[in-house]
Each structure stands twice: as structure tokens, then as C-alpha cells.
Amino acid sequence: MAESYLKGKHILAVDDEEDILETIEDILDESLLDTARDYETASQKIQMQRYDLAILDIMGVNGLKLLEETVQQGIPTVMLTAHAMNPETLMESIRKGAISYLPKETLVDLDELLNALLGAHDRGEPTWKLLFEKLGNYFDERFGPEWKAKDQEFWSEFSRTYQIGKGIQQRLLHDERIRGRGI
Template sequence: MTAESNHLSGKGILAGKRILAVDDENDILETIVDILDMAEVDTARDYDSASAKIRTGRYDLAILDIMGVDGLTLLDEAVAMGIPTVMLTAHAVNPETLMASIRKGAISYLPKETLIDLDDLLEALLGAQAAGKPPWKLLFDRLGGYFDERFGPDWKAKDETFWSDFSRNWQVGRGIQARLKNDPRVRDIGV
């Protein structure tokens, strides 16, 4: 069954998932709710309400804007609660926030220009994660050209050590370690 037929039949990875979407722009939240109609999407428009929902809700995924809602701080909170998190941004699309998202444990970083493909990207990312494959590798396979065009062809050269280390350690990167450290299933067995 293809990803498209899974989506149409409601049998994709996202079907029935509880997702928290956080953005200060209501039209972005409405778009996310519409695109992810196979899931149960809860929304928040500011840091305080999003933080409260992260602490008290049970979510399978969080989608966080970086600007306007203090998304990188929310990322820390979501990772601490074991919630896989995708960063979604327009104004903060730059190598620094991309690297910060990786370091803090996000499973992906998506420009808002890719919002139209959000369901397909999330299905692929979560599918890769569920199969034990690194979602970041999938992201760079799919959107590497976008980042090269947006940041310039040699954008990784400025932080060559980071990217070299990251490329060698797709599966055990700092972000994954941060999520594992906060995952009670792993922490409780002393790993």
C-alpha cells in the first residue's frame, strides 16, 4: 500500500495520533489541522498554553514554530516529556536554528514552504523512526537541495566539525541521546 493510499484509507502512521501544533499564526494552525485530518490535532498559539499542554497532555508528536512561541524552549520541554518533535519555521530558517534543533533533540526541521507536503513528510519521518532509521537522514535526502539553495552550497563548511560528526552518527546523535535520556522506558532500565 502506498503512502497516498494509506492516507486516503486512514491507515497511515498519522491516523489516530495525538499531535500538538504550536504557532502564533492562526492560519498556519488551521492549515496544519486541515492537512492532518487523519489525526487528532490540538493547537496552541503562545508559549504558556503550549507549555501547559506539553506538561499535561499525552501527545504522539509535537509540531513547533520557532519564532513567536519560544519554540526552542518548548522543544526542550517536549523532549523531556518524550514527545517526538518537529520544528516548523519560516522566519528562523537558518543553519543556526537547524543545528539548535538537532542538538536539542528534534526529529526534524521543516521550512513552512514545505507545509503543503506536511502529511507526507511526517508519514515518512515517523515511518523511518519506527523502522529504526534516522529521520534526519531522510529529511536531508528529501530537502537537502532546499537547504543548499536557501543557505548556499557550502553552508555546512562554517560548522564542518558539527556536520561531519552528525553525518557519522545519524542514529546516535546528540538529539537522539537527549530523547533516550528522557524516555522513561529507557531510563527505567538503566541504559
């Protein structure tokens, strides 16, 4: 069995749907999981606790605003959504520093996806490249075959610099391992 990057991790899951939070709790049973069902509770937890990972819904809990807060705290963050599954929100998640953007339809594979993403993140590998390798066909089917054409400049720059996007730069500014080196 491959190493589990989730085991013992302190994770915050935020969603306004109780059944989604219960499913995440069941799936991530080897992690220490905190949950929140609204923006205010989640924001307080982000300020008061140190998390190894945050999983944020976008709609209903102001997930993109919470993303700004988790990035500021240096918490790797995965966006999980059903209703905000569109190219614009995907790009906004990238710009704001999320390490991934998962459709709720993939919840059944959440532990496998998060384990792969956290492993890549810990090794300094591009998490977005991994996401598009695993779910690229899903995005093509969901958004249409030419979905990147509308924002071609964004996507061609993104493809060249998976790791050096604005969001990554923001995360690096808040990463103690890097800031401590005076970089």
C-alpha cells in the same frame, strides 16, 4: 496505499499564526490535533497531555524552549519555521533533540513528510538522514552551496552519527521503552 503513521496520533501544533494552524488542521485531518498560539498555552498542554508528536514554530512561540520541554516529556518533535530558517537554528534544533526541521514552504507536503518521519522514527531509523535525502537540495538552495563549511566539524560528526547526537541521547534518556530496560 502505504500505512499511515499519522492516523489516530495525538499531535500538538504550536504556531502564533492562526492560518498556519488551520492549514495544519486541514492537512492532518486523520490525527487528533491540539493547537496552541503562544508559549504559555503550549507549555501547559505539554505538561498535561501525552502527545505522539509535536510540531513547533520557532519564532513567536519560543519554539526552541518548547522543544526542550517536549524532549523532556519524550515527545518526538518537528520544528516548522519560515523566519528562523537558517543553519544556526537548524543546528540548535538538532542539538536540542528535534527529529526534524521543516520549512513552512513545505507545508503542502506536511502529511507526506510527517508520515515518512514518524515511520522512520518508529522503526528506529535516522529521521535526519531521511530529511536531508528529501530536502537537502532545498537547504543547499536556501543557505548556499557551501553552507555546511562554516560548521564543518559539527556536520562531519553529525554525518557519522545521525542517530547518536546529543539530541538523540537526550530523547533516549526520556524514552520509557529504553529507561524501563535499565540501559
